[in-house]
Structure formats: structure tokens, C-alpha cells
Amino acid sequence: MKTKLWIPAIFLLLIFVGCEEExxxxxxxxxxxxxxxxxxxxxxxxxxxxxxxxxxxxxxxxxxxxxxxxxxxxxxxxxxxxxxxxxxxxxxxxxxxxxxxxxxxxxxxDDKDVGWVSIYDPVPGNGAIDQQTSFTFQWNVDQQNRSKELDYTVYYFESGSTVQKIAGENLTASEVIVDGLNYSTTYYWYVVAKYEGDKVANSPTWSFKTDDNNE
Missing domain, CATH: 2.60.40.1120 (Carboxypeptidase-like, regulatory domain)
Structure with missing residues (x-):
């Protein structure tokens, strides 16, 4: 009889632990x-x-x-x-x-009838870790007036720094290679869209961290 009494007690304990984890x-x-x-x-x-x-x-x-x-x-x-x-x-x-x-x-x-422009879906994703010190930034663009051909400038900078670097400018494709990054460092980056030289949209600022080069 004592063995049977332990079974429901253990079951209740598991339920309690599960609730605590939730x-x-x-x-x-x-x-x-x-x-x-x-x-x-x-x-x-x-x-x-x-x-x-x-x-x-x-x-x-x-x-x-x-x-x-x-x-x-x-x-x-x-x-x-x-x-x-x-x-x-x-x-x-x-x-x-x-x-x-x-x-x-x-x-x-919107003096040039560009319409709204949304820059989203970054690669690497916001908050990504263990990134290489050389890779390709990528992003997607949702554009109201697709007849307006945009170009892009990509900026990036290290955490704690006020110095911004340009990964690429006047880009017609939504990607650019960045290299020469430091290991074990957090970086921030964003994309600016332009039409005929005028800024028409900017992305949110995204972050990523490079790997620590422990082989």
C-alpha cells in the first residue's frame, strides 16, 4: 500500500515543477x-x-x-x-x-512621388551571433511605386564607436560584401535608400556579432 501512495505524490510534484518552468x-x-x-x-x-x-x-x-x-x-x-x-x-x-x-x-x-519604401528582412538577422569577418549584407525592399529605381548606401559601425563606415554606396542590388571585420565584436548596420540623389527611406538599425576565432 505504501508504494501505491507514492505514485500520485510524484505525479503532483512533476506538475508543480512544470508550472514553475512555465x-x-x-x-x-x-x-x-x-x-x-x-x-x-x-x-x-x-x-x-x-x-x-x-x-x-x-x-x-x-x-x-x-x-x-x-x-x-x-x-x-x-x-x-x-x-x-x-x-x-x-x-x-x-x-x-x-x-x-x-x-x-x-x-x-514625397515631392518625387516615390511612395512608401520599407527595407526589411536583413541578412544577417538582427541580433545574429558567430558571424564571419567577411560576408554579404542582404536585405529586402517593399516599394509602393516600383517604377522609381532606387539605389542604396549601407553603413556599419562597431558598438561603442561613433565612426560610421560605408560598406557600399549607389548600389542597385540589395546586397553588398563587407570584410575586414574584427573578431568577437558587435556591429550595427543600416541601409539608406535614395532616389535621384535624395534620401527617401532608411532601414531600422540592425546588429550582429562576429565569432571569437576559436578554432
């Missing part, structure tokens, strides 16, 4: 809010479509140009703003548990 893995959330202004006269812009990625949430700015996301998963998040007759904009922000991150977007008029 608590450890609970997702953490913060919030993101901000205001979108006309880049020329600084007046609020109403009806701007603001989206987040990878959370994939969207909202519209109100009459004061204000937007808010009340539940955003902790970590790096890209926030993009789009409005007809204006150039799109995108920034990368860090979201922390139970904290609010505030942003201000300045949007410029």
Missing part, C-alpha cells in the same frame, strides 16, 4: 508611444499608419499626431510610419518590461 518563460511586455510631425513645419500629422515589427501591430495617429502601442514584447522592435504624399520612416527601438518608450517621427513630403 512561469520562468512568461513573455514580458512594455509600451511604445510617440508623435508624428510634418518635417517642414512641425505640425502634427493625423492618419499616419504606424506599425511595429516583429510584433506586427498597426495603429493610426490621432488629430494630435499621437500613436500608442500598449503591449509590445520586450526586445528590439522596428517602428515604421507611412502616410500618402509623405516619405515613409522607420526606426529601431529597445522595449523594456513595464516601461514606455517614446518616439518622435518627422516625415517629409
Amino acid at each position: 512561469k520562468i518563460d512568461i513573455e514580458k511586455f512594455g509600451s511604445v508611444s510617440g508623435v508624428v510631425l510634418d518635417g517642414e513645419d512641425y505640425t502634427p500629422l493625423e492618419g499616419v499608419l504606424v506599425s511595429t515589427s516583429p510584433a506586427s501591430s498597426t495603429t493610426l495617429t490621432n488629430a494630435e499626431g499621437v500613436f500608442e502601442f500598449n503591449k509590445v514584447k520586450e526586445g528590439e522592435v522596428a517602428v515604421t510610419a507611412r502616410k500618402k504624399d509623405f516619405l515613409s520612416g522607420s526606426v529601431s527601438v529597445a522595449v523594456y518590461e513595464s516601461e514606455s518608450t517614446a518616439l518622435t517621427f518627422f516625415m517629409l513630403k
